Amino acid sequence: MTVQLTKQESFSQDISIDMLQKYDVSGPRYTSYPTADRFVEAFTEADYIQALEQRRDRNAGSPLSIYVHIPFCDSLCFYCACNKIVTKHHERSREYLEYLRHEVDLHTAHLGKGQTISQLHLGGGTPTFFSDDELTELMDMLKRSFNFVSGGEYSIEVDPRTVDEKRLAHLAKLGFNRLSFGVQDFDEDVQKAVHRVQPHEQVFELVAQARALKFDSINVDLIYGLPKQTPASFNRTLQLIGELKPDRIALYAYAHLPERFKPQRRIHAEDLPAAGEKVSMLSNAIAHFLSVDYVYVGMDHFALPNDPLAVAKRQGRLHRNFQGYSTQPDCDLIALGVSAIGRVGGTYSQNAKTLEDYYDSLRQGKMPIVRGIALSKDDMVRRAVIMALMCQGELLFESIELAYLIDFKQYFANELNSLNALQDEGMLEIDEQGIHISSRGWFFVRAIAMKFDRYLLTDQNRARFSKII
Ligand code: SF4
Structure with missing residues (x-):
């Protein structure tokens, strides 16, 4: 069925x-x-290396996926639950890039150079915190160590406040063919309440520029349940999204957990929509997206009927990985960067969550694995x-x-x-x-x-x- x-x-x-x-x-x-909360510290670097070497010995030729976590952000969004470091010191990127280089070298030492890559995702944090030169260096370093196939999915998360047409053109030149814009909500009061102000005109302009640059797929992330949001205000955002027509939409629920995520303490609980309003927002969003021809791909995700994700859905070829739904067959995922989670063979593993611990392991020539699980x-x-x-x-x-x-x-x-x-x-x-x-x-x-x-x-x-x- x-x-x-x-x-x-x-x-x-x-x-x-x-x-x-x-x-x-x-x-x-x-x-x-x-799920990641089941990972244990008893899973160590040695287990991870064993998984990498088993892969090298068994799976020569099967493509790999790479995730790179870039943790820095220019400013703090109050709803944020990501592992990030808010800083104005852009010079910190350079140091981070050097440690990523060590981590890549450790991987090629155990996997061999030139492994085939069919999927790359840069997430964060804010990957576009890196300057154009730093992104070029990162991509050059990855391309020297791995073999990127043509036709793969190469995506990057983009904070609309950090890019312009020139930067988008640079991303296209580096080989990225998918962009994911963090929008969340177009309403000005909501944007102020979450400390992330980005006028919708700016996003419309960037999406038009990205289309002109021929990116294969443009995704927009939305969040419902944010402070100051109401079903009426969110409907206006939905209307605008219908006009913007991104290829994909990811719609997430905001979970208010201030005891776990410190930035959320800046959100006033009394500004949050009631549970009933939240359900209305979700219901309106689903109805609206379907009415403007989106296909419900699955949990949180919508896509235009011709987008590869919607096509894969129709053909029963969807897969799921740490980025959500994907068209790429299940493949091992090498995760680079602080707190990144990877999957190799029958294992999952996670890197150190603080920059200090992450750098410390790499300085000692060790993989920065701190926990994981052998299935x-x-x-x-x-x-x-x-x-x-x-x-x-x-x-x-x-x-x-x-x-x-x-x-x-x-x-x-x-x-x-x-x-x-x-x-x-x-x-x-x-x-x-x-x-x-x-x-x-x-x-x-x-x-x-x-x-x-x-x-x-x-x-x-x-x-x-x-x-x-
Ligand atoms: S939501 Fe994104 S841009 Fe905002 S603080 Fe979190 S990681 Fe940074």
Whole structure:
């Protein structure tokens, strides 16, 4: 069964505000399974090196993905939950670049030079905190060490306040073919309340320039649930986004967790929209995007029908990684930079979270790995199940049984039972062949995936995760 929902009518018939409210429970976003909060310090640099060397010995030729985390930002957005360093000292980039160079060298020492790369993502922080020269140096360094294939996905997160047409042209020249603009909301009061003022005219101009420069895909990030936002004000932003027509839209819920994220303490709780208003904003956003022809790709993501992500969705070729949905087949991910998370073979690992620790390890010639996890067989099976549900909207028992030599119905008897209530709600259908998520269920796919998360089954701490929608 293909999950497809392309028009507002289907949305309003299928999903009510009551349902959005009912399934607004806490849950992970499954950019990995197990999720990063399950990583352990017992996983060390030696485990990571072993995974890299096993890859070198086994997988010669299969493409790699690279993520580079650039932590610096010029100014602080109050909603921020990222690992970043706010500074006006741009000279700090140079030092960071040198340490990235050490980290790349350590990788090529264990993997060999010239590994094929089909996907690169620069995230942060603010990658465009780097000057054009520093970005050139970074790309030259990566290109000297790895072999970037043509036709790959090379993307960078762009803070609209840090670029102009000349800088965008430079990014195109360096080989980036995808841009992701952080917009969040166009409303001036909201922008002031979160300390991120960027007039919509500026974003419209940059997107027009990026199109003229022939970037393959332009993404815009939005957030609902921010201070001073109301359903009416957010509708105006939605209208503008409909006019801007980016190829992709990522729509995230703001989770107010000031005890965990210090910048959020600058947000006045009384300015936050009520839970009901938040659900209205989500409902309006979904309805609006569908009415202006976007396809709901899956959790948080929309794309124009011809965008490769929407095409991959139609053809059942979606994948999921730390950046969300992707068209690139599952591949190992080398993560570079402070706090970056990578995936190699059956392992996930994370770099040191502070610059001090990150630099310190590299100065000693050591990989800056501080925690991670080696997946057990059960983790692997569950990861395959969760990713199939979240990417294809369907799980065929036989495919899991053949790949992992289990009897699916026996192995997951409790989990299948727990899906009955969701089946009664019309979210999915279970038959002899497998689990088929309905167009309604696709909006709550995270709630379905969570039924297969072994760690959550016994976990009392669900509140740590952001709201499900
Ligand atoms: S939201 Fe982005 S630009 Fe703003 S402080 Fe956080 S990482 Fe920096």
